[in-house]
Amino acid sequence: MADVEALGSAVRVAIYRELAKSPLNEYHANPIYILDSSIDDWIGLRNVRPDVREMITRLSYRRGDVLCFSDLSVLMSYAHGDAEARDLAKLGTRRRAVMAYLQVGPNDDFEALAAYWSVAYRRKDVLPILSSISQLPGGGQIGLSHLIPAQPRKLIYTYPTLDLATTGRLPDCHWTTFNFFSFHPQNIYLDLRLAANRLLEGYTKVPPPYKYGDALIFLNAEGDALHSCTYLCDELVFTKNGETISAPWIISELQDVRRLYSPLGVAAIQGFRRRWEQER
Incomplete structure (x- = not known):
């Protein structure tokens, strides 16, 4: 010591x-x-x-x-x-996280809000929530954790437990990103090669501005993926910064995640949008 x-x-x-x-x-x-x-x-x-x-x-x-x-x-x-x-x-084990809320006013464009948050054909899940808030006198607010899918909603602001290490590994950033819309998480995404195949087969490259549900891949100069996270809104992302048991699932500012990974050689952040039309 x-x-x-x-x-x-x-x-x-x-x-x-x-x-x-x-x-x-x-x-x-x-x-x-x-x-x-x-x-x-x-x-x-x-x-x-x-x-x-x-x-x-x-x-x-x-x-x-x-x-x-x-x-x-x-x-x-x-x-x-x-x-x-x-x-x-x-x-x-303390980590900085964002407790984010969506403010819905009575004069906001309700259809635009519903369209933004209903990616992955989740309109029936989010529409009643947004509708109820918009009808409140003066509007209201709701935590973003209530608008995201069931899987990340279950994990957000928690640390991984050892029962998640059934394959000998704990969930990492790529597992978190590619299971964001999964009702039953798939451990195949612990294999970076399979995660990369999923990205190539089911996603399209997109430039900023990013939209809810976009996968953001942090790349080094050689094009290797150093990290990934899911874009939410207003430069906020859903992320797990590391595979360890002390790395929780959190909402974070994109600039903070960039600060964490820049010393590892991040040269670019590339956005990818899931091709939902081919999954219907």
């Missing part, structure tokens, strides 16, 4: 960059990403001892313009008792 804490900032960045190349180094390949402007902003009002705050600040490092923290074992060694250990474990 002392050797880890004694590492200088530049040395830590260089060593952890190498460790991140192997998925066996779970918290180096998938560190805690701190998207806030400082450690204090990330911790917020949580009751964290000053020496723990100082240690997290000292052991944090930058990957691109994002602060990262990988030394969970060091963090847990600072716990004084079971209660603090639980609090620090919760801190270590």
Whole structure:
């Protein structure tokens, strides 16, 4: 532990960059990403001892313009008792997410709203919800989690459980993207080659502006997929940033996801729209 804490900032960045190349180094390949402007902003009002705050600040490092923290074992060694250990474990799994709501006013274009959110022939699912809100005096709002399909609605704001690892792997970003409209998720999308085949056979490339349900693929300079997520609206996406058990399903700002993956070599984000007409 002392050797880890004694590492200088530049040395830590260089060593952890190498460790991140192997998925066996779970918290180096998938560190805690701190998207806030400082450690204090990330911790917020949580009751964290000053020496723990100082240690997290000292052991944090930058990957691109994002602060990262990988030394969970060091963090847990600072716990004084079971209660603090639980609090620090919760801190270590904290991820920034967006609680998004759709505001529906009485004078909004109801048909346009219904058309936008009824991709995948889900008109009968979303129409009653939007209709009820639009008829309220002055309109109203509804969480986006109520407008997305059953599968992501069940997963949103949760962490994966071990029973999902029936194939020896936990769901990743591509599993999440290609199962967005699936009532029964298919584990074949854990195989990147099969996910790529699905993309080529059932999707069409589209430029911005993106629409609800579009798959956004983060590509490196060689054209390899580094990440994928599903576009919702207003630059918000449904995403799972990593395969680990500490990576939840969340709604995030697209710019935040871009910040996470840019240091890995993202050269472009390509949108793909599902060809629903060939599935009828």
